[in-house]
Amino acid sequence: MTLEFNKQTTDELEALCKRYPKREAALLPALRLLEREFGSVSEEGMKLVARLIGVSPATVYGVVTFYTHYRRPTDGKFMLQVCATVPCALKGGVSLYKHLSGRLGITNGQTTPDGVVTLKKVECLANCDNAPCMQVNDWYYDRLTLPVVDGMIESMRAGTWKPVRMGYNIPKHKYEPVLLKHVLEKDSETIAHYLGRGGYKAAEKALTTLKPADVIDIVKKSGLRGRGGAGFPTGTKWSFVPQASPKPRYLVLNDDESEPGTFKDKMLTERDPHAIIEGAMIAAYAIGSHDIYWYLRGEFPLGAKIAQQAVDEAYARGFLGPNPCGTGYRLDITVHRGAGAYICGEETGLLSSLEGQRGNPKIKPPFPAVEGYFRCPTIVNNVATIASVPLIIANGPEWFRKWGTEKSPGTMIFSVSGHVERPGLFEAPLGIPLRELVFDLAGGVKGGRKLKAVVPGGISSGVLTPEEIDVKMDFDSLAAIKSMLGSAGVTVLDETVCMVDTLWNTLRFFHHESCGQCTPCREGTGWLEKILRRIENGHGRPEDLQLLLDICDGMVGRTICVLADAAAMPTRSIVTKFKAEFEAHIEKKRCPMKGAAAPQPATAGAH
Amino acid sequence: MVDMPVSPSMEIEHELDGDLGARRMIVNFGPQHPATHGTLRNVIAVDGERVVKIEPEIGYLHSGFEKLAEYRTYNQIVTITDRMNYLSPLCNNVGFALACEELMGIKVTPRCAAIRVILAELSRIADHILSVGLQAMDLGAFSVMLWSFIERENLYDIFEAVTGARLTTSYTRIGGLLRDVPPDFEVMVRAFMTKCARTIDEMDEVLSDNPIFVKRTKGVGAISAAEAIEYGLTGPLLRACGVAHDVRKLRPYLGYEQYEFEMAVEPNGDVFSRYRVRMKEMRESLKIVDQGLKKMPAGPINVDDPRVVVPLKNAHNFPSGGMEGLIYHFKTYMYGHGICPPKGEVYSSTEAPNGELGFYLVSDGTQRPFRFRVRPPSLYNYQAFPRMSEGALLSDLVATLSSLNIIAGELDR
Amino acid sequence: MPKIKINGKETEVAAGKSVLQACLDNGVFVPHYCWHPGLSPAGNCRMCLVKVSNSRKLEVSCMYPCTEGLEVTTEGPEIADARKDVLEFLLINHPLDCPICDKAGECDLQDFTYAYRQGTSRFVEPKNMRHTKDLGPNIRIWGNRCIACSRCVRFCNEISGTGELALVNRGDRSVVDVFPGVPIDNPLSLNVVDICPVGALIDKNFLYSARVWFAQETETVCASCSRGCSSLLTTLDGVIKRHIARENPDTNKYWMCDEGRLNVRYVSSDKRLKVARGTAGELGAAAQTIVRKHGSGSVAGLVSSYQTIEEIFLFKKLMMALKADSVGVLTQSRGERRTFPGGFVIEADKTPNRAFAEMALGPEAVAQGAGRVVADILAGKVRGLMLLNGIPDFAFPTDLLTAAEKLDFLGVMDIAQSPLSDKAHVLLPGAAWAEKDGTFLNVDRRVQRIRRALPPPGAARPEVELLQRALIELRARERLVSAEGVFREVTKEFAGFSDFDYTDVGVKGVALTS
DSSP states (O other): OOOOOOHHHHHHHHHHHHTSSSGGGGHHHHHHHHHHHHSSOOHHHHHHHHHHHTSOHHHHHHHHHHOSOSOOTTOOSEEEEEEOSHHHHHTTHHHHHHHHHHHHTOOTTOBOTTSSEEEEEESOOSOGGGOSOEEETTEEEOSOOHHHHHHHHHHHHHTOOOOOOOOOOOOOOSSOOSTTTTTTSTTTTSHHHHHHTTTTHHHHHHHHHOOHHHHHHHHHHHTOBOSSSSOOBHHHHHHTSOTTOOSOOEEEEEEOOOSTTOOHHHHHHHHOHHHHHHHHHHHHHHHTOOEEEEEEOTTOHHHHHHHHHHHHHHHHTTSSBSSGGGSOOOBEEEEEEOOSOGGGGSHHHHHHHHTTSOOOOOOSSSOTTTSOGGGSOEEEEEHHHHHHHHHHHHHOHHHHTTSBOSSSBSEEEEEEEESBSSOEEEEEETTOBHHIIIIIISOSBGGGOOEEEEESSSGGGOOBOGGGTTSBSSHHHHHHTTOOOTTOEEEEEETTOOHHHHHHHHHHHHHHHOOOOSHHHHHHHHHHHHHHHHHHTTOOOTTHHHHHHHHHHHHTTSSSSTHHHHHHHHHHHHHHHTHHHHHHHHHHTSOTTBTBOOOOOOOTTOO | OOOOOSBTTBOOOOOOOSOGGGOEEEEEEOSSOTTSSSSOEEEEEEETTEEEEEEEEOOTTOOOHHHHHTTSOHHHHHHHHHTSSTTSHHHHHHHHHHHHHHHHTOOOOHHHHHHHHHHHHHHHHHHHHHHHHHHHHHTTOHHHHHHHHHHHHHHHHHHHHHHSOSSOOOOEETTEESSOOOTTHHHHHHHHHHHHHHHHHHHHHHHHTOHHHHHHHTTTTOOOHHHHHHHTOOTHHHHTTTOOOOHHHHSOOTTGGGSOOOOOOOSSOSHHHHHHHHHHHHHHHHHHHHHHHHHOOOSOSSOSOTTTSOOOOOSSSSSTTHHHHHHHHHHHHSTTOSOOOOSEEEEEEEEETTEEEEEEEEEOSSSSEEEEEEEOHHHHHHHTHHHHTTTOBHHHHHHHHHHHTOOHHHHHO | OOEEEETTEEEEOOTTOBHHHHHHHTTOOOOOSSOOTTSOOOOOSOTTEEEETTOSSOEEGGGOBOOTTOEEEOOSHHHHHHHHHHHHHHHHTOOSOGGGOTTTTSOHHHHHHHHHSOSOOOOOSOOOOOOEEEOSSSEEEEGGGOOOOOHHHHHHHHTSOOOOEEEESSGGGOEEEEBTTBOOOOTTTTHHHHHOSSSSEEETTTTTSOOTTTSEEEEEEOOSSTTOOEEEEEEETTEEEEEEEOOBTTTTBTOOOHHHHHTTGGGGOTTBOOOOBSOHHHHHHHHHHHHHHHOTTSEEEEEETTSOHHHHHHHHHHHHHTTOSOEEEEOOBOSOOEEOTTSOEEOSBOSSOHHHHHHHHOHHHHHHTTHHHHHHHHTTOOOEEEEEOOOTTOOOOHHHHHHHTTOSEEEEEESBOOHHHHHOSEEEEBOOGGGSOEEEEOTTSEEEEEOOOSOOOTTOBOHHHHHHHHHHHTTSOOOOOOHHHHHHHHHHHSTTSTTOOHHHHTTTOEEOOO
16 A cells, blocks of 8 residues: 655645755654654655655664654554653652553553553653653643543543643742743743744844844853753854855754753743744854754654744744845744654754754764754754843843853753752752752752752763752852753752662663664663663672773763763762662662652642 | 615625624614614614614604694694603693793793693603613613603603693693692692602612613713714703703793702713713702692683683683673684784793703794794704714613613604 | 874875774774775774874774874774773674674674773673564574674665665664565675674575685686676685675775676586587597588687687687688677666676677677677588587577587587587587686776686586697697686787786786777
8 A cells, every 4th residue: 555645745745845955854854744644654654755755765764763752553542651761750650650551451662452542651751840741642741640640541541531731830939030031921922922022122133233243242252051951152152153164054943852850941942932033043143044943852742833833923923034124134944843862952963863864963073063964064052042042132241141150151940850849940040059949949858858869950960969969050060070060950859769770760761862873872871771770670799880880981982972971970970979879789689778669659739 | 695775874894704703784773672762773884793883863753743733723732742752741741832932922820830840840750760760671670660660650640630641641731731730739749759759769779889780881872071062962961961051040931940959960971970860850850849839829820811711611601701702712713713823933942851842933923833843852862872882882872872862752753 | 185193103195084094094903893995984883993183082083084283093001991892882782693603704893802802791681682584685684793883774875875774773772674575685785794894794695604714715806797896706615605795996896796796606506517528639620620621611619708818819719720700709798787876887798708809809709699600500601610608507599509400510618508518519518717717808998817716527627728729639739828828828919918917917907008
């Protein structure tokens, strides 16, 4: 049976292909169209897409099997994607999964015989403050309890299930919000609302009165550093684009928020997309780019929908298109959905994915600013970084420096999750002490328990012990104590947490997400996880601890990208700081904390 | 008498006359003769009982060891070395292993060195005791030979317990040994040492002052020190001429510099001196064995280099070392791989019972040597036989030949 | 042309070369898996890490550009550690398959482990399992052995242009696979088996048939088309086990087509002629009798363009001695000349020596094939025919078969049984391409050598011997020489062969000088 797209989809695909420099870059969106039209990505469908895009069927097969978020023909009507990564696991995510598995009688990836429900264990869904979290098809569900979930299954089977839109947690505190100022207001995502609060004036100012070099200068002076994880000075990065290159330049917005414990980009995308668009306009102008690609992770279909709506609004109002703000400086934004891969948050992995391939990071040097998207100069910026740009242009670089420290100016949206009274998003100046963030702003450890450890910047940054939490939350202070600010995903662990189990969960994440290209990471992440599994299940050996550290030494600095380093950092951190717990596991030949009840999903209304 | 040349350098010259005592003859002493210990042939031109000219002919036991070695891997060649000096095969094993190890730059472990020294000295005793015993038997003292064979049998028991074989020991390997000595090694050896010392003393008592023995050996088969050096004699033959030359003292190997023993040197260079040298050497060897047993260090017997010594099998990872272990096993055993010394050559020598046993190895970088040349002490020792026998009586020849202790396996290879 | 230093030694490198290429060109070996000189670099195996002066960390030399003044160090403790660690990671999930893996003995994983890593493993966990399946009619993959270097994927994308292979799944579950139902089945498919650094991709035709360290390898050229790709014959105990590509920048670079590789079965087929009828001398004598009886032009000749330069040369001499008028050349073409995206070409002419046949006997003789000879036989002019054929599985034209009935004398030198060999008056079995020494002139006018790798079966003899004996019988030649001796005679008579001898031809061939 040979599949064919209907006319509308075919036209849509052709229009889409024209938005990319090469036809093959439209492969991932083409697969989404396939999914939309036929309900899943089947083998026949892959052949169709291969023919239309002009690549071999095997290439498409390789791409589809790399990503985790495409619907396959064996998937049921409702795809339950339960997050089991550290922040959700702390609040009962794994128990939730096990409960569902038992209730439905299926395991990871399987579908119930009646074809209604598919169950999948997935990685961080960027909704950690509302853990445990689950995605049902395109919809997020959080603050789940077992009765709620059971009720959902019933309604799914009965055909009466309806999606519910979940909310955001942005508790008020002593620091005045900057980026988050308007996000909880009704219709904050519309252009009308945005214009009402002075939106697009900064873009107009930049495009009409400033030269690109001036824009770069302003951003450099502001000291803005990347909010995606690497913390690289944004203005400096923009200045790496070679002025004299005749190749087209590209701006790519990294909305692939996948670092466990981080959930700020999702909120910004859904609640203030125009800030991102305006920032993108200015950034593109600064680097001489006319084409902007907004890459959202596959698990953000709502975000993609809102982003596209905002982009359409911006086109309609003349801010995008051939004549933004009357300047004739063409600006086009293409919304591009990923398909489920943490590695696509790495800038060159993202570029590979945007080129229609498996999300394999590229060898650096050359760096993307010189040779990036299809070997043209490309700047990849996190959306929160981009969203800061309009305010900096509008108010000037010194204004931005009102907050934060000398080397890390500005505010940061801290994502706080785990065992705290008030999990959620907290925008505060960079440099506030971690203690203040956890115990003051977020209300301290939930239920008055003792603090055991804090993850300061997403699980790649390792953990800090209670003695270390007076550190200032900025890029350099954390780097000085061998940790990192990263994406500012703060996860709090109390005394009931088994650190060995936490490390195992962390390494399961990296093992699952490694792209598999280069040897040390591909094999090393798997090896680390297997050792942790063995230790947690009571079969550890004394030499395993040194072996874990040796494996980290073998991985770090030898790989194409830093996922290997991201796996090594928490391993080194937890193994050295909680050595006694590991030794206890090894000596007692079991986890000393099992038997102590595994965390259950929160009871209703517990927030 | 037939008018046919029997050797290139000698022509038949005979006179037929009635006086038997003054007849020139050419006689064969060997290759089959009870007094040539091994298949050697000496073509002798005699004038009555007196020797006019001797021409030794060798090669009756030539088996092509050196050529065979070119088709064997280095560890396989050890089996060939057993068959050279078959009275003291362990000395050959040790000498060869040392040559290969020198070529590869490997230093064996202390325990391996100690074991090798002990076994080499025991082999020396085996060789000398038999040499003396056969010497005595050739001169009529049959019982002495039987006594020496008893001790050899005792030694065979020890060698069999350690190596698994009496004669074809093949015990050393490149970088180590076949296996460690059994737990009762020291007990066995000390028991032997006690008995052997007594036997040596008995032999000494019976022979050293025995007028027949003395008369038949003193002054017989003499050679001067200068000539000995010119002929390239080594070992007891050289030391019996008063030259204090012993490879163990001159270029110590396997830690010989740490053992206390004296060189056996006698001044006269005749058969009796050689006998005295051998007797003394046996006693010194017992001393060395005693010291070796006392200081026997613990530890591994094989050097820790997986390129040379295959890793042991491990209980939970068959073969040892998982994937890497399998690859190493494979690469070590695969045809064309294994122990491949770097390209180069080495000449390495040890003090074998008969003298300086040298191995000249040329490696072309592959698993098999390009050239395996042995410097057998017997070959050079045998050269001097005609010189030693000038003007001697036929019966002196027997005494002289047995004092040289020519082992045909080593001589002909 | 930037000047760089490799391990302290200064050297000048061509623009655009990577550090790895510069090292290899200067005789400094850097171990590597995923890089291949005929493919784009990938940089994923991490085995080629070296120290470079303008970076803090080790960099992969296969993708690092040579810039003026760069200092490269390829030895030292840091690099030794890196190699050890990368190998450790490669080996932890590798199956203990050496005893059953075809690649053993020529496996980069074995060789580099032995050279750079100690012989013990620290991995005590269960190993990953990946699929073992047929990827195509000729190729089977043992997925457990795959190191995800992507050489095969790049080959199918860049050289054959067919894209049947891809890496599927993610992380340590990655393995090479095909799209379900779309096997790898292109004319160059078996090259991926050549370039797989481990035993993951295996040629099903060679599977379990020989251990390479017992086998002999003979450098020769493929005879299956006029390109004459340099190739390597692996034989064991006189049986051809496999036929693979050999590097030659002037003819085939690094590749060879499947047809050339697999077209070796005919050498050991049952139809090979092993028994002679008559001798070479009788062949000459019988033909001479015809000439004496019926005059010049009464003996004709047919020679195939599968014969070597030496054989065609001698055959021409034989025809001249027999005063033949018509000599035809049997050829074989199939399909179109095909150029692949990577530049590799498969010729339509499926014989290796047409260029020399044209040179020696004239383009007309080649163009008309057996046409003129058949006509002359039917006209009664030609009474005797000498046939020298070596084309495998050749179907003789039917008009030739019919005309042959009218001959007074048919002398056949061939390698396999055919209707003509059945009715030949004198039948001399010949040697197949792998069984003799000789040279071919390829389509680009390069002289290339074939080498004898196994003896011809039974009474078969190399045709240079048969032809010389016939000539000797006719007193047109004095003595028997080797194929090389005949080649020297060829060089004296044909311009462009200069003063070449077999050493000049060597293993890579040599271009004619005019």
